[in-house]
Every structure is written in C-alpha cells, then in structure tokens.
Amino acid sequence: MDDEAAAGPSSEMSRGSSAAAELRRDRNSVMKVACGTCRRRKQACNAEKPKCSFCKQRGFQCDYAAPPVTKKDRTMEEIRDYLARIEPKIHHIYENSGDISRLYQILDPFGYQSQTATASLQMPVPLQTQLQYVSAVHQMMRWGAVWEMLRAAEPKIEGLETLLEPNFTSILMESQGRDGKLSHDVLRPNIAGGATLSYADKEWLEQGSTIYFSTFHLMHPVLDQEYFMKRTLSSAVSGKVPQESAECALVFLTIALAHMASTGGASMEMDNQPPGLHYFNEARRRMGFFMEDSTIEAVQVFVLAGLYYECCSRHMEFRAMSVHASLACHRMIAGSSGQDRSQTQADLMRRLFWHCSITETGLNLELELPVTSLSTTECEMWPDMFSDSLVPDAGYGIYEEHFYSQISMRKLALDIHRTLSTASTRPASSPGLFTQTAKEKASHELHVAVDQMQSSLNEWQSQLMEGLQWNTNQSMTPTPFPGQYPTPYPAPYPTPGEERMEGVMSSIGSVYFPSNQSMAQQQIATGVLPTQPASPEAILQALLRTRLGYLRCLLYRPYIYRVVHSDKLSSQDLVGAEEYLRQCVCWPIIIPPMCHSKRLIHGLYFWSHNLMGILIILRLAITHPRLQAVCLSIGKKDKEEFKRPGAWNAQARQTIFLCVEWFKSLVDIDADARWCWSIIQGIYPELVLSPTNTRFLPEFYPTAMPSQEG
Structure with a gap:
C-alpha cells in the first residue's frame, strides 16, 4: 500500500506529461496542414482543399504553404545523396575486382598478404566471365560460352582449370621456364681466335x-x-x-x-x-x-x-x-x-x-x-630519331617509316584498351546488379567508343606513306591448299623464290651455307627443296597489316561477347560481331613465305596467343547458334553485295588450316606454343588426327547460299 501510495503521484505526473505531449503532437499535426489564413488567426482548420470550411464561409483566400522541412526530412535527403555517390563506386569496385586480384598477385611473392586475404579477393567464376572487353586471350577463355565449349572438348584439355587461377600468367611462365636450358658451350680456341676478339678476322x-x-x-x-x-x-x-x-x-x-x-x-x-x-x-x-x-x-x-x-x-x-x-x-x-x-x-x-x-x-x-x-x-x-638512314646511301625510306608505324600502333592499342576498359566493362546481361537502363547506357557507350576508335584507325591507315599503303578493296586471296590451285600472293608479298634485297641472301649463302653444288646434290638426293624465307621488307609489311588486323579484332571483340551472352541484341551488336569475323581471317604472317620466317617475327608468344584466340572464336562460330547466324549473314552479303559467293567461308577454313600449321611448326621447340596446342587439340581433334586432309575443315555456311531472307 505504501509503495502504491508512493508511486501514485509519480504515475499521475507521467500520465499528465504524456497527455500534454500527445496534445502537442496533435496541435503540431494540425499546424502542419492548416492553411495560411487559419494559421495566422491561430484557429482550427479542417484542411479541406481547395478551400477549408472557414475560408469558404468567410470568403477568404485559402493558401496552403509547403510543409516545413523537418530534421527527419533532412536526414532522408542526406541518405539519398550518400547512396547516389556510393552506387557508382560499388559498380566500379565490381568492374575492377580483377585488377585488385592481380595487384594482390603481384604483392604475394613478397609476403604482403595472407592466404585469407587472397581467398577473399578471388572472384567467383560467374563474375570473372562477365567482362565484355578483355585484352588477353586467356581472359577471353573465361567467358561463359567459351569456357563451356572448352570444358566439353573431347579429348579433355589437360590443366584447363588453371585458367581460373588468379595468378594464371605466373603459373604459365613458370611452367615454360622448366624447359631445357640452352647449352653453356663457348667458343673453342680455333674459332674466331678463341674467346677474345683481338685475334679475330x-x-x-x-x-x-x-x-x-x-x-x-x-x-x-x-x-x-x-x-x-x-x-x-x-x-x-x-x-x-x-x-x-x-x-x-x-x-x-x-x-x-x-x-x-x-x-x-x-x-x-x-x-x-x-x-x-x-x-x-x-x-x-x-x-x-x-x-x-x-x-x-x-x-x-x-x-x-x-x-x-x-x-x-x-x-x-x-x-x-x-x-x-x-x-x-x-x-x-x-x-x-x-x-x-x-x-x-x-x-x-x-x-x-x-x-x-x-x-x-x-x-x-x-x-x-x-x-x-x-x-x-x-x-x-617523340622527336625525330633517324638523322641517318637505316640503309647507308639509300636516304630516308620505308624501314624508318615502319618503325614510326609501330610506335603509333602502340599508342592506338593503348587508346583502344583504355577506352573499351571504361566503356564496356559493365556486363551486357548481368542479373540483379544492373538495371535495364544502365545496360542500355553501357551499350550506347560501347557503340560510341568503338565508332570513335574505328575512325582513328581509318585515319591512321589513310595517313601512311605511299610505300606502306595497300589496297583495302583488294580481295585477299589466301594461300590455297596444297596441290589444289595455283598460288597467288597479294602484293606486296613476294613469291617464295623472289628476292627483295639484292645481294643480302647471296651474302648469307656465301658465308654460312654450303656451296651451291653440294646444296644442289643434297636437294636432288632428298627430293626436298628448302623453303625460302621472306625478305625483311615483306615481313615488316606483313606485320604492319597483321597488327592492324589485331587492333580491329581487339576493338570488335566485345561484340562477340555480346552476341553469345546477351539476351537482347541490337543491329550494331550483330554488325560488330560480323566485322570481328571478317578481320580475324588470313592474317599475313601466317601466309607463306612469312610464316617460314618466324625467327624474324617479333613477339611470337603474342601472335601465338592471338592466333589461338582466333581458332577458339571460329570454333565457337560453328557451335553457337547466334554466331552461326552471323556467319550466314556474312555469306549472304558476300554473294549478293560483293558478288564473291563463299569468299569468307574459304578464308576462314584456310585460316584454320594455316594456324594449325603455325603451331605444328612450333610445338616441339616452343613451350608457349605447346600450351596453345593443347587447347587446339581439344577443339579441333579431327585436324590433329588428320592435319593434311582438308575435308575435315569445318564449313561455316553452305556453299550455295539461299537468296531469300533467313
């Protein structure tokens, strides 16, 4: 009883204070919705619109002011601002998570990270396969459609799972480094005066x-x-x-x-x-x-x-x-x-x-x-770097221009890489993370970026000096299959017996090759004629055209991704994929005689990887329904618009044949080409088993293309 008596007054006080607070809340709510006239007269307002009862009865003007901004409203506005600033950063982190993983790979050998940190940064495979633009072929092999094709290959591709390792390139280089080392033999005393040059001739x-x-x-x-x-x-x-x-x-x-x-x-x-x-x-x-x-x-x-x-x-x-x-x-x-x-x-x-x-x-x-x-x-x-000609007494010429062209093509490659990395890293069909509006915006940015870079490539090509120009409208006639047709070579490539540099080959032969008589006897005895190498000028011209083809493939590669992964395709996507397929065939360095001069071709690892990438895409063009439709479109245009029925199909088949020959010539001595060959064996088993039988080469569309739609 005493407790209740003691608690009584306090309970009554608390009830009184809560009632007063409720009254204030009601009054505040009334004041928030009251019209301006009632607010000034400090009287109740029923807040009817467009006029309250009091103003209607008295004929007063009834104005409703905007509700005052409360602290809660300001807090919500700040939260919305924070979210608007954070959302792009979240997308940026998602898009560049591969770069973050690579950064930790670089730090890993120095012990700057723990295994827990490494594991937490490894991207799951579905996210790794969502990047539209990638510069490296091994990254392209992680695309969903490509990965499924490689996994389904028969015979199974050994060591394929290492592609998913975040430090794959380190693993690849380490495995290549295990090859036999070069011999350490040095000069004998009877050669060139021993190990010194003082007594050399x-x-x-x-x-x-x-x-x-x-x-x-x-x-x-x-x-x-x-x-x-x-x-x-x-x-x-x-x-x-x-x-x-x-x-x-x-x-x-x-x-x-x-x-x-x-x-x-x-x-x-x-x-x-x-x-x-x-x-x-x-x-x-x-x-x-x-x-x-x-x-x-x-x-x-x-x-x-x-x-x-x-x-x-x-x-x-x-x-x-x-x-x-x-x-x-x-x-x-x-x-x-x-x-x-x-x-x-x-x-x-x-x-x-x-x-x-x-x-x-x-x-x-x-x-x-x-x-x-x-x-x-x-x-x-950047200033001029050839005050003297590379060829004495010949003046400034084509070789200096070739070096300048390599410099400018490097800049174009970096521009393409930076532009597409920014414009196309948002997934084309990533569920949940991106709205449809964001996907359409990303597609538009990609199309604009590709158009701009394509204009830059065309402008660069048009500004080449006359000696480096070639006829872009001339149809490339690939080297035919052995024994089928004559062997035409598009200018400026020489036929195998042609010598572009007078005196050089004869000088080489007189110093290092056996005499012409003994060589002729050996050729007659064996029945095998050695293949003539290409001249440096022909190799440089082939590299120039091949580099341009590589840049165009790099530029249009995102469209291949979109065609095989996106649910909604635009006409620009299909045209871009078609352009990639046209640019990836018959690269000049794989055509004789250039392919017989591999020691003079700089960056063999680079070209081997990209040729393997071409073989992968061409195999995908046979197995994927959407890419098959793109191939049919190419065949139809070749027949109806260009009046060259079956031209691209023949070039694509020839490209497969020449690329396989490229790797066959390297597989015994080149560890990098050996890894590429292990992939090719899985996706082209029929060619590996019978490489000289051209009937095993795939057809990309029927030779007799129908003229009607579809």
Whole structure:
C-alpha cells in the first residue's frame, strides 16, 4: 500500500506529461496542414482543399504553404545523396575486382598478404566471365560460352582449370621456364681466335655484321650501322676496350643473330644448340660485368640478348631481358638530363626507348605483366630519331617509316584498351546488379567508343606513306591448299623464290651455307627443296597489316561477347560481331613465305596467343547458334553485295588450316606454343588426327547460299 501510495503521484505526473505531449503532437499535426489564413488567426482548420470550411464561409483566400522541412526530412535527403555517390563506386569496385586480384598477385611473392586475404579477393567464376572487353586471350577463355565449349572438348584439355587461377600468367611462365636450358658451350680456341676478339678476322666479323644489319637491324633499329662499324667493332678488335666490355658483348651478339638470320628463315627446328649459340654464350659471359650499367651499349646488349632468346623460343628469358633493358633505359634517360650528347647518341636513346616501350606494351596487354617506370619519360622521346638512314646511301625510306608505324600502333592499342576498359566493362546481361537502363547506357557507350576508335584507325591507315599503303578493296586471296590451285600472293608479298634485297641472301649463302653444288646434290638426293624465307621488307609489311588486323579484332571483340551472352541484341551488336569475323581471317604472317620466317617475327608468344584466340572464336562460330547466324549473314552479303559467293567461308577454313600449321611448326621447340596446342587439340581433334586432309575443315555456311531472307 505504501509503495502504491508512493508511486501514485509519480504515475499521475507521467500520465499528465504524456497527455500534454500527445496534445502537442496533435496541435503540431494540425499546424502542419492548416492553411495560411487559419494559421495566422491561430484557429482550427479542417484542411479541406481547395478551400477549408472557414475560408469558404468567410470568403477568404485559402493558401496552403509547403510543409516545413523537418530534421527527419533532412536526414532522408542526406541518405539519398550518400547512396547516389556510393552506387557508382560499388559498380566500379565490381568492374575492377580483377585488377585488385592481380595487384594482390603481384604483392604475394613478397609476403604482403595472407592466404585469407587472397581467398577473399578471388572472384567467383560467374563474375570473372562477365567482362565484355578483355585484352588477353586467356581472359577471353573465361567467358561463359567459351569456357563451356572448352570444358566439353573431347579429348579433355589437360590443366584447363588453371585458367581460373588468379595468378594464371605466373603459373604459365613458370611452367615454360622448366624447359631445357640452352647449352653453356663457348667458343673453342680455333674459332674466331678463341674467346677474345683481338685475334679475330676483322673482315669475317664485318661480313657477319653486314648480315645482321641487313636483317634484324631493319626491323629493330637499336644500333647505328656506321657508328658500330667504325667505332664499336674497331675498338673491340683492336683491343682499345676491355674484352669484358659491353662493346665486345655487342659484337658477339650481332654475330650470333647473324647466324640465326642466315639459318632461321625457313625452319624453326633446333635443339638446345641453336645457331650462333657459342657467340651468344660469349656475350652472356660478359654481361655480368655491366649488368647494372645504364649506358647506351648496355641497353643495346640487353635488347639484342632478348631478341636472341626470343628466336630460341625462350620466352621466360626474353621477358627477363626485356625488363632489364627497360630499367636500364629509364636510368639512362634519367641520368642524361643536362648532358651534351651527339645526334647519333640522341637518336639511339629514342630508338631504344620506343623498342622497349613497344615490347612492354605487348607483354602488358597479352600477359598482364606490369610495366616499368619507363613510360614516365614518354613525353620526352617523340622527336625525330633517324638523322641517318637505316640503309647507308639509300636516304630516308620505308624501314624508318615502319618503325614510326609501330610506335603509333602502340599508342592506338593503348587508346583502344583504355577506352573499351571504361566503356564496356559493365556486363551486357548481368542479373540483379544492373538495371535495364544502365545496360542500355553501357551499350550506347560501347557503340560510341568503338565508332570513335574505328575512325582513328581509318585515319591512321589513310595517313601512311605511299610505300606502306595497300589496297583495302583488294580481295585477299589466301594461300590455297596444297596441290589444289595455283598460288597467288597479294602484293606486296613476294613469291617464295623472289628476292627483295639484292645481294643480302647471296651474302648469307656465301658465308654460312654450303656451296651451291653440294646444296644442289643434297636437294636432288632428298627430293626436298628448302623453303625460302621472306625478305625483311615483306615481313615488316606483313606485320604492319597483321597488327592492324589485331587492333580491329581487339576493338570488335566485345561484340562477340555480346552476341553469345546477351539476351537482347541490337543491329550494331550483330554488325560488330560480323566485322570481328571478317578481320580475324588470313592474317599475313601466317601466309607463306612469312610464316617460314618466324625467327624474324617479333613477339611470337603474342601472335601465338592471338592466333589461338582466333581458332577458339571460329570454333565457337560453328557451335553457337547466334554466331552461326552471323556467319550466314556474312555469306549472304558476300554473294549478293560483293558478288564473291563463299569468299569468307574459304578464308576462314584456310585460316584454320594455316594456324594449325603455325603451331605444328612450333610445338616441339616452343613451350608457349605447346600450351596453345593443347587447347587446339581439344577443339579441333579431327585436324590433329588428320592435319593434311582438308575435308575435315569445318564449313561455316553452305556453299550455295539461299537468296531469300533467313
């Protein structure tokens, strides 16, 4: 009772306060909806619209003011603003989660992350397959439709699951590095005066150097011929520089590459004793003495050593030497500020910079390897870099323009990569994460970006010098199947017996090949005629056209994704997929005689990966209904508009045949090509079993195309 009595007054007070609060809430709600007249008169208002009862009765004007903004309203508005700012960032994180995973892969060897962190950042397979644009072929192989085709391949593709590993490129390079190492044999005392150049025959060295400058130098102009002949070679032979110097190593490397050029045009067959290995090993012995130098000669040595490794299909060592060259080149440029250099030295610095930059870009786009700090000096390296002609007494010519074209194509490749990475990384058909409006906006951005970059490519092609131009309207006639038809080659490619550089091939033969009589006897005895290599000019022209085809395929590859994955397709999607299929066939480097000069083709790993990607898409075009429809559309246009019925079908079949031949010639000596071949065996088993029987080549549409719709 006492407790109740004690609690009584407080209970009554609390009830009174709650009643007062309720009254205030009611009054506030009335004041919120009351018209302006009733509010000013401080009287009740029934809040009828358009006029309340009081204003209607008295004939007053009845105005309702906007309700005042409360603290709750302001809080909700702030929350909406926060969500509007956060949503794009969430999409950005989703789109770039692959880049974040790759960053942790780079940090992983240094112990900067735990296994838990790595596991939490690994993207599930469905998300990995949703990116429309990818620069690397192994990323394209993770697309849903492509992945299902590869998984269903018979025979099963061994090690396919490693493609899903976040550090796949590291695994691939490590497996390639297990191949047998090159022999360490060095020069014997009776060859070139032993391991020194002091007693070597200068005339013999000049002959070998001439071969180098007539082949590799025209495609990789990182030396100056006049300076090398008069200064570098003379100093090395006369003993004016130590035998352990970069100058001596440079001489050995030019001789090694001359041997490679003289025997490497027609065949890639070699063991661990490739041509010129003894001279290369002499250069390797000396490289340790200047490995940390940043002189022009040191950078040149690293570049030429990388070229030799690449000729031997030692891609792991090639990448290592490329990194050495890039780092040394960056130190050289950074340390040259304020120094007086001759015009020749300035030219060589710029050429070395662009050679290293082009190599870095290829490794980055195809293998996702990080670039060095070399790119930070790019703005300083564009001025003219050929004060003297690459071919003495010939004047400025086509080889210099080819080098400039490689530089501009590198920039175009980076522009395409940046533009499409921004415009097309939103999934075309990703459930739940993106609204239909967002998907349509992303599609529009992709179409606009592709149109702009296509205009840039067309403009670039139209501005090529006359010697580099080709007739884009000329139909490409691929090399026919053996024994079926004559062998036409589109200009400017020579027939196998044609010599474009007078004196060069005869010089090579007189130094390194056996006499013409013994060679003829051997040919008659065996019944096998060696395949002539292509000239450097023909190889450069083939690479120019192939690079342009690669850029166009890179540009239109997102449309292949959209056709095989998206539920809603536009006419632009179908046209883009059709353009990709037209651009991916009959790349000039796979057509003889260029395909017989693989040692002179820079970036074999790069081209092998992209040729495998073409074979994958062409197989998908046979098995996927939507891509089959695109092929039928191509066949119809070829017949009705271009009056060339069956032209693309023949080119596509020929491309498959030539690509298979490409890998067959490399599979025994090239670990990278061997990995590509393991994929190709799964999707083209009939060609692997009977590679010379052309009836196993697939048909992409009937030869006699119907004229009616559908």
